[in-house]
Amino acid sequence: MINIGLIGTGYIGPIHLNALARVGGVRVKRVADVNGELARKAAADYNIEQAGTDWREVVRDPGIDVIHNCTPNKYHFEINREALNQGKQVFTEKPLSMNLKEADELVNLAEKKKAVTGIGFCYRYFPVVQEMAARVRRGDAGAVRLATGTYFQDWLSREIDWSWRLLPSESGQSNITADLGSHWFDLVQFATGLRVTRVFGDLATLLPVRRRPKRQVIAFEKVEQVESEEVKVELEDYSAVLFRLSNGAAGSFTTSQTCAGRKSDTEFQIYGSKASFAWNHKDATVLWIGHREKPNEILIENATLQDPATARYATLPAGHPQGYHDAMMNMFRDYYDDLQGRNPPRAAPRATFTTGREEMKILAAVLASHKAGAWMEVEE
Ligand SMILES: NC(=O)c1ccc[n+]([C@@H]2O[C@H](COP(=O)([O-])OP(=O)(O)OC[C@H]3O[C@@H](n4cnc5c(N)ncnc54)[C@H](O)[C@@H]3O)[C@@H](O)[C@H]2O)c1
Incomplete structure (x- = not known):
């Protein structure tokens, strides 16, 4: 044990x-x-x-x-x-x-x-995101030309909304690019097998003054009238990043936690020379596959229809939707498989501290780019 x-x-x-x-x-x-x-x-x-x-x-x-x-x-x-x-x-x-x-x-x-290290990039572990990675990496999309998407939330959309993520002393030099951008760029690099090599970042603090509660607030907790003090916010709650991938493909990503009505609303799309692939957290069981010369396809998570390397992540019979808890379970099964020397077949390598460092390199380049107002190379 x-x-x-x-x-x-x-x-x-x-x-x-x-x-x-x-x-x-x-x-x-x-x-x-x-x-x-x-x-x-x-x-x-x-x-x-x-x-x-x-x-x-x-x-x-x-x-x-x-x-x-x-x-x-x-x-x-x-x-x-x-x-x-x-x-x-x-x-x-x-x-x-x-x-x-x-x-x-x-x-x-x-x-x-x-x-044996692991890091919580859990969105990879929805079965059809794994399937997207298997198919794009085996060439079903052809040459990747464009990657685009968003990650919007609303839990920091009011001045009374608070998180330690807004403080440089707790979060680092970034709030949302570190928090949600790391997930999103992980999805793109995971699905395509390509690296983000150059970025142009534009960051903004849309709510520059907030009320900080005088008691601890857990993420996503409902906070109404609690004793609070006014604070100036330094870190960004909006981030837009133009980027290039290692094969020259173009990309763009926008994120904010201030978008009323958007919960954990993330989506990403990969457009290639042969076909397109798209996934949206709101319909997390669905992989959209777009074609030019035949009807588009919808693949709903299904072990019997997925690539052998991804079938084991679809743990319920087709038609019984999996969710966030199941993605987390898949992530930990993958980690403990490696820890116990099982090394199962995978669509792509598992995320480790090294993957976490790749994300920190992207973040560093985005922050430097925003400061300089210029494109920046991501350190290899
Ligand atoms: N993978 C995901 O989907 C995902 C989702 C949310 C958060 N996160 C990450 O998880 C981490 C925690 O975020 P959260 O949303 O749970 O925050 P949170 O504020 O809800 O919870 C953090 C907890 O850590 C405790 N804590 C703080 N300092 C501590 C210390 N020195 N020793 C022991 N406990 C301490 C706090 O009391 C609090 O209970 C962050 O790094 C965040 O980026 C990942």
Whole structure:
């Protein structure tokens, strides 16, 4: 049995716990959160033996094999580094770190320790997103010419809406490009097998003044009238990025958390010389395939119709829709498959700390581009 210690039981921590309960050969033994009440609730909800407030106790526990890091960005570096130094395997939430320097150090340390790492790019794990990657990578789209899409949310659309993501001290030099951009660029690189090589970023803070609650707010929590103070916001809540892929293909991406009515509304489209592929989180079971000279196709997730490398992600009989919890479960099954040496066939390599560092390189280039008002190369 593989023993897991999970740190951070706010929004995403319990989502990990829910999914891990359906992964064979593992059990979560300890959770920790600086907010002890949240840790105790998570432990009670998921039958976990120990709940505490100090992440160091979890990371230094010799009975723990794997650390799941579900804390805000600020703590990713310190916790991941200490976990690796303690000889643990590490699955971290995205983004990998606050900046590229930290990302480099984590990747180098993980290599030195020969650790099996993972990172929470969960949108890859919808069965038809996997299928898109298999088909585009085997050439069904022909030469990729264009990648485009959006990621809109509305949970930070009012001045009273708040998240630690708005603070450079907690989030790093970016709010939404790091938060949602990392997911979106991961989808494009995963589906196409191509790298983002150049970017032109335009960022804006659409709500430059907000009310910061005087108590802790968990992501997506409903906050109405609580005691709060006015703060100036430095980080962007809007980001638009023009980009090029490594084969010369063009691309564009727009994201904001201020779009009333848009929840976790993301979509991406790949246009190639032979065919087009599109996926939208609102219809997460559906892969749209577009043709020029024959009728378009709709593939609904279905193990019997998918590529052998992606069929295992469609875990329910066709017609029974899978969702976000199932994508998370697929992601963890994939990680623990590797940890247990099973190495199943895949449409594309699994996301690791190295993938997280690639995303930090894109982020660094977008931030530099916005500052300079010019196109920037993404470091190789
Ligand atoms: N993969 C995804 O789809 C996804 C979705 C949401 C968030 N995330 C990522 O997960 C991370 C957490 O985001 P969230 O939305 O859950 O935030 P959150 O604020 O809802 O939860 C974070 C939790 O960490 C706890 N915490 C803070 N500092 C800590 C410390 N030093 N030790 C222990 N616990 C600590 C907080 O008390 C809180 O309960 C972020 O990096 C975010 O980017 C990923």
